[in-house]
Amino acid sequence: MxxxxxxxxxxxxxxxxxxxxxxxxxxxxxxxxxxxxxxxxxxxxxxxxxxxxxxxxxxxxxxxxxxxxxxxxxxxxxxxxLGGSRSSPVVIVGVGNLGRALSRYDGFLAGGFPIAGLVDADPMVVGRKVAGTVVRPVGELADVVAQTEATVGIVATPANAAQEAVDRLVQAGIRSILNFAPAVVAVPNFVDIRQVDLATELQILGYHQHRRTGDSDTSLVSG
Amino acid sequence: MxxxxxxxxxxxxxxxxxxxxxxxxxxxxxxxxxxxxxxxxxxxxxxxxxxxxxxxxxxxxxxxxxxxxxxxxxxxxxxxxLGGSRSSPVVIVGVGNLGRALSRYDGFLAGGFPIAGLVDADPMVVGRKVAGTVVRPVGELADVVAQTEATVGIVATPANAAQEAVDRLVQAGIRSILNFAPAVVAVPNFVDIRQVDLATELQILGYHQHRRTGDSDTSLVSG
DNA sequence: ACGCTCTTGTGCACCGGTTCACATGGCACT
DNA sequence: AGTGCCATGTGAACCGGTGCACAAGAGCGT
Missing domain, CATH: 1.10.10.10 (Winged helix-like DNA-binding domain superfamily/Winged helix DNA-binding domain)
Structure with missing residues (x-):
């Protein structure tokens, strides 16, 4: 690794x-x-x-x-x-349902990751104020990163826009990315990316559930 | 396991x-x-x-x-x-920022996990309609689970309410839980629980970032 | 019908991580 | 000071997972 x-x-x-x-x-x-x-x-x-x-x-x-x-x-x-107790500003790409929720999530700020910038591709969303921050067009991502001195990017776009979002983040100098889009994206090897896949998590649960209930026998318990 | x-x-x-x-x-x-x-x-x-x-x-x-x-x-x-292509209705406990975003998340429905019920402890939230579903009081969780035939629970409460939420879900018969609250919770061994910890993910990224920038040398690249 | 090519299926070695079990060593009480 | 207790720190076995490398075998063209 x-x-x-x-x-x-x-x-x-x-x-x-x-x-x-x-x-x-x-x-x-x-x-x-x-x-x-x-x-x-x-x-x-x-x-x-x-x-x-x-x-x-x-x-x-x-x-x-x-x-x-x-x-x-x-x-x-x-x-x-874990990062020298230095604050690492975060920029979020994609301000849909999930992006909005993430931008308001207290846990990030508390952990030293203030949400410093929001960008979106949708002109309807751009300009709106979400969680105290104005959403800017995705084309200005590099500016936003520079101004906010963001060092971490969160991708909360639809799957089909994820690769482009990641590419833009990398282009803008971001080296740490958290990807919530349900898509496998490619990054240069100097970029650190982590995948958080919500639907996948449920599907994994589904497997075990299916396994449990599909099993006619329930005399196990083991402990 | x-x-x-x-x-x-x-x-x-x-x-x-x-x-x-x-x-x-x-x-x-x-x-x-x-x-x-x-x-x-x-x-x-x-x-x-x-x-x-x-x-x-x-x-x-x-x-x-x-x-x-x-x-x-x-x-x-x-x-x-992955669950026999059978649909597994989901009930969400905690309809804050994250809970609302999750209840609107298309990926769940598409993956066979329709959001069938929402409950919350806050009387201000109870009764509101979110993503087409009325939020019901957490005390009625068992009813909601029974009525919706939910088999999966999502916990999107604050950390300090997570254990109680999980206990209630288990009590109501739920055996598959996805926990978004930043807390370690205990469950009986016949319950399958998965943790999704957003702040933790960022902190892990933070470690690698710190490591990278803390390292004065950058002559590696390797590929 | 024969052989070539392409891809599956898997034995095996390797690697990171986990856990047990125990030696090491500090603290408190007498 | 001596003794017993207790928790740390770690060596070593174990376990699951990964990836190489190769044999087995299906299809196709001649």
Missing amino acids: SEVGTIESIPDATVARLPVYLRGLLELADTGVEMVSSVSLAELAGVNAANVRKDLSYLHAHGTRGVGYEVGHLLAEIRVV | SEVGTIESIPDATVARLPVYLRGLLELADTGVEMVSSVSLAELAGVNAANVRKDLSYLHAHGTRGVGYEVGHLLAEIRVV
């Missing part, structure tokens, strides 16, 4: 869990807890305790044997790893 | 790719293509060709050597595996 290797690299699976730990730690900090063991953090994150310890060992976040980890320390450590 | 094993089980990784194949195949069918090789399907889905062949072998979807796979046949085969 990533082939930098200059600085110590953290396994992808670990990186994917760090935000979950972060959430759990924030909760603990809110309730005044100062120390946490790998076991309780694991419970909070829904993973195995040994896994937590191994994950944290990648961050050089040392705990104290017999005691646990310092919550505040861990928080800071994880924040540094 | 899943421990049924009565009928032949398909690896999770394969199941996750089937919807992508399905999309690609629909595209091909639309353009009148009747046969497809594992190589072109792989390209369409953004995966390795051998992987495609191995995936399809799990479905007993035989291709013809030297020729490829029949598009229509494959389509039918995958649809059967």
